[in-house]
Amino acid sequence: MAFAWNWKLNWLEIGIDMKIRVLVIFGGRSGEHEVSLMSARSIIDNLDSAKYEIYSLGITHAGVWLTGEAVLDAFVNQRYTALKQAVLLPNPGHAGLFIIENSPSQEVLKTVSSIDVVFPVIHGTNGEDGILQGYLEMCGIPYVGAGVLGSAVGMDKGVFKNVMQANGIPVLENIVIMRADLKDNMNAVIDQAEKVSPYPLFVKPANMGSSVGVSKCHNRSDLLEGLHEAARFDTRILVERGIEAREIEVSILGNQETTASVPGEVVPSREFYSYEAKYVDEASRLIIPAPLEPAQAQLIQSLALRAYQAVDAKGMARVDFLMDKHTGEIYLSEINTIPGFTKISMYPKLWQASGLPYTALLDRLIGLALERKQERDQLEWKYSA
Numbered sequence: 001m002a003f004a005w006n007w008k009l010n011w012l013e014i015g016i017d018m019k020i021r022v023l024v025i026f027g028g029r030s031g032e033h034e035v036s037l038m039s040a041r042s043i044i045d046n047l048d049s050a051k052y053e054i055y056s057l058g059i060t061h062a063g064v065w066l067t068g069e070a071v072l073d074a075f076v077n078q079r080y081t082a083l084k085q086a087v088l089l090p091n092p093g094h095a096g097l098f099i100i101e102n103s104p105s106q107e108v109l110k111t112v113s114s115i116d117v118v119f120p121v122i123h124g125t126n127g128e129d130g131i132l133q134g135y136l137e138m139c140g141i142p143y144v145g146a147g148v149l150g151s152a153v154g155m156d157k158g159v160f161k162n163v164m165q166a167n168g169i170p171v172l173e174n175i176v177i178m179r180a181d182l183k184d185n186m187n188a189v190i191d192q193a194e195k196v197s198p199y200p201l202f203v204k205p206a207n208m209g210s211s212v213g214v215s216k217c218h219n220r221s222d223l224l225e226g227l228h229e230a231a232r233f234d235t236r237i238l239v240e241r242g243i244e245a246r247e248i249e250v251s252i253l254g255n256q257e258t259t260a261s262v263p264g265e266v267v268p269s270r271e272f273y274s275y276e277a278k279y280v281d282e283a284s285r286l287i288i289p290a291p292l293e294p295a296q297a298q299l300i301q302s303l304a305l306r307a308y309q310a311v312d313a314k315g316m317a318r319v320d321f322l323m324d325k326h327t328g329e330i331y332l333s334e335i336n337t338i339p340g341f342t343k344i345s346m347y348p349k350l351w352q353a354s355g356l357p358y359t360a361l362l363d364r365l366i367g368l369a370l371e372r373k374q375e376r377d378q379l380e381w382k383y384s385a
């Protein structure tokens with residue numbers, strides 16, 4: 001088995017004509033389901049068809065795995081009936097994509113294809129948080145991006161910020177509140193939240209993205225509303241000091257050896273970079289490269305690389321910063337281990353501006369996934385003295 005990956009990796013590097021079977025997984029049980037469909041469209045359209053045989057698997061909001069003809073179109077149009085239920089088996093002897101066929105007396109599994117590498121394009125819960133990654137580990141299939149640890153730590157804004165603080169990386173003051181305490185202990189929750197800093201406070205689900213469930217709270221009544229809004233999406237809620245900020249983002253690529261792109265800047269069309277500002281208005285602007293002093297750009301790049309290593313990210317991530325408009329102070333805000341991936345998304349655009357075009361970026365990511373699997377295959381899973 002290890003041999004096969006080895007060869008594929010070499011083929012990819014030297015360009016021998018042997019297609020790599022890539023399974024793109026999208027949708028998912030996540031508030032960012034629709035964003036995932038946009039990212040997946042762009043990835044599927046730009047994977048080099050001379051190098052890859054592309055398979056698609058969509059996961060519905062209800063968690064049903066589906067494949068078949070034009071899966072992505074079916075998901076975009078929410079017409080699932082022509083699709084087939086699909087599985088990846090966690091049995092190393094049966095690595096690959098199967099469909100479940102119904103006959104009158106029983107359900108049988110039919111092989112669709114072996115899969116050499118998965119490109120998980122599910123943002124947010126159940127896709128970017130280590131849950132899907134854990135399943136792919138069980139299946140023994142290489143996949144693009146961070147493993148279980150990097151995904152999980154990168155996803156939870158509370159744990160992530162603790163890890164940053166432990167590594168001396170500046171973050172804004174924050175606390176995590178448990179959803180159960182909103183019911184049982186609201187007065188204590190408000191007390192704790194208001195101790196974080198004077199208003200404005202930002203309230204967000206700890207495990208989410210695309211600004212789903214994020215509120216800027218100017219007073220106590222906003223805070224109450226914000227807490228309940230965030231509690232729709234997670235049992236863990238982050239309350240954080242709000243600042244007037246420039247938003248700077250850096251793309252990182254690599255496993256052991258990592259590179260940072262030029263930083264870019266987002267200028268949101270609204271009071272903050274909300275879901276509407278990201279996907280509805282189409283009026284937010286990206287400035288690439290971000291207008292920064294060289295020393296500031298270098299500091300941001302080096303903090304981003306340190307954050308990436310600290311959480312054990314692999315393959316790719318976009319690291320986001322908030323820069324205080326008044327003091328110039330830089331705070332690391334979050335890491336996105338499955339960043340937005342449309343052609344106009346910051347992650348690929350920053351690489352484009354740093355000399356790595358979109359299609360070549362996809363090649364690099366697949367190469368890194370195969371390389372990581374190869375390294376894990378060298379571990380011993382059985383102890384003998």
Ligand SMILES: Nc1ncnc2c1ncn2[C@@H]1O[C@H](COP(=O)(O)OP(=O)(O)O)[C@@H](O)[C@H]1O
Pocket residue numbers: 172202204208209210211212214240241242243244245247268272273274320322333334
């Ligand atoms: N502490 C903060 N101070 C100022 N703006 C913030 C703060 N936290 C979040 N924001 C704004 O809200 C947006 C979304 O918050 P973020 O933490 O990045 O969550 P998400 O993972 O959903 O993108 C940010 O891009 C920024 O515009």
Ligand SMILES: [Mg+2]
Pocket residue numbers: 210211320334
């Ligand atoms: Mg963000």
